[in-house]
Amino acid sequence: MSKNPALEKFKYEVANEVGVNLKQGYNGDLTSKQAGTVGGNMVKKLIQQAENNLSK
Numbered sequence: 001m002s003k004n005p006a007l008e009k010f011k012y013e014v015a016n017e018v019g020v021n022l023k024q025g026y027n028g029d030l031t032s033k034q035a036g037t038v039g040g041n042m043v044k045k046l047i048q049q050a051e052n053n054l055s056k
Helices: 005-018 032-054
Strands: none
Touching: 005 032
């Protein structure tokens, strides 16, 4: 499966914002809470962006 470079960059930016240290490649040492925090914040930001685009 090919990964979307923009989405990968976004993931690392969000992880940095919430203080989760993501590495290139395997990140199996993350806790479920850390992984969920990154994913949850990605979804929040994407929804917020979509809402902003709809209101224009």
